[in-house]
Amino acid sequence: SQGIIERDETPMEKEIARLHRVDFEFSDIFYFCRKGFEAIVEDEVTQRFSSEELVSWNLLTRTNVNFHYISLRLTVVWVIGVIVRYCFLLPLRFTLAAIGITSMIVGTTAVGQLPNSSVKNYLSEVVHLTCSRILVRALSGTIRYHNKENKPQKGGICVANHTSPIDAIILTNDGCYAMVGQVHGGLMGVIQRATVKACPHVWFERSEMKDRHLVTKRLREHVADKSKLPILIFPEGTCINNTSVMMFKKGSFEIGGTIYPVAIKYDPQFGDAFWNSSKYNIVSYLLRIMTSWAIVCNVWYMPPMVREEGEDAVQFANRVRSAIARQGGLTELPWDGGLKRAKVKDTFKEEQQKNYSKMLVRNGSIG
């Protein structure tokens, strides 16, 4: 997406060399000064953690920052929209969601009573698919799946970009996956405990999540068993606003096995699916989703990828990330999704400064 200021893409070396009459000059400060100002006026990274703004209004005040009164007619239309969404759509959707969640819990518990057999697996798939479909209807989801021939196979790892908690439902609407995640309390915990009886999802205790080797080991065991469903992982680690793909955590790419990349792109015109977890909690997020017009998205299944010879996990992760970004029409940023909450690592800072001083030493008259 476009920025608001013009950025000069000349590399640092060229630009500073242009100003040089001797080796080090007062002028070197210009380059960094300007870069600093550009960063203050517009920051590529922080932009991605807030929702994308629409060019034309879709009658949802939440997506229009500069909301102000335009005309009586528009306000009337908007009020009608509010009534339709809150008084008609919302109760309908809420009921559907309740039915979906209840059936999921009851269904998977029932199937879980059966002894392990192919019948059980079949029934588990039926239950998961049906309940997923009910839940997608509950959000008025309209999903187009592309390239279904590339759908993730058993024993593989499905990797997708992350925009919201409903990403998982979008994907399970079309196939069965083994979910990976942390154990939660409350309603989510109940669902987790019920579903794991029917299907081997991988739920980790909070303490286990901290131990990376344990996590990798468990996932490796799951993937090694070719009869088990493909696991679903979101390597960004946090929700991004669906205009870009941020750095993938390399852990998922160290497990081995075949990676099936999937790109998910939401159409923001009908409703904003991005979960800004620092601004809204999950309940108000779900409320916003259920009072939008619809959730419209495109899902592209991409051909499987494996780690090549001589490629390490990080390079492999970047390769998969580029493929997903290209397919979904998203930009790629080398930044870590963790920047939503934390600060830039010192290693990044040092890189830039090292480059500059290396340049000086090369050009410079130091002994």
Add this chain to the structure above:
Amino acid sequence: CAQGSSHPPPSPLSFSLTVTSEQIEHLHRRFKQLSRDQLTIRKENFDSIPDLEFNPIRGKIVHAFFDKRNLRQESDGLADEINFEDFLTIMSYFRPIEMNMDEEQLDRFRKEKLKFLFHMYDSDHDGKITLQEYRNVVEELLSGNPHLEKESARSIADGAMMEAASICVGQMGPDQVYEGITFEDFLKMWQGIDIETKMHVRFLNMETIAHCY
């Protein structure tokens, strides 16, 4: 439902800042984002910009925003916090040259930008860039490289300072001490060199760009 801002962007400002009202609106939005919807920004608010983190002179840039000399205030020293008008004042040092400027305007323009830069170097606000102040800047620029010793940074600074002295004062006798670069000397150093195009931030055409708020 989200409403518009509780404090609307100010109308075009009194001093000569020829940016469009759209650009002011964008800057205002950015200001609100940085200040987290408060009316003023403090130094800590600049910590939330990842792109700025690896700029070696980050400290000096942030400092420049709060420097009262740059804010065209009568008193000296540092402000604790700045409002949107101050923010725009600092931004105005980076506006690009316009086609219809005459000689006098261009000259004033150039002087302003150079003054801004001068203040960056002159950290103790005494109107002179001393050798020590210059060394500080060089060290900051080179601070990220652990392989570069302090001595090397010093000799770079000393070399550049001597060069500057020769431009400003000409040949010095062995007993002469060069006190520091005054603003007039600083201007002399930059004569004939085009700095205006190096020190500007140009806004893109604003029509119907979808962006993130």
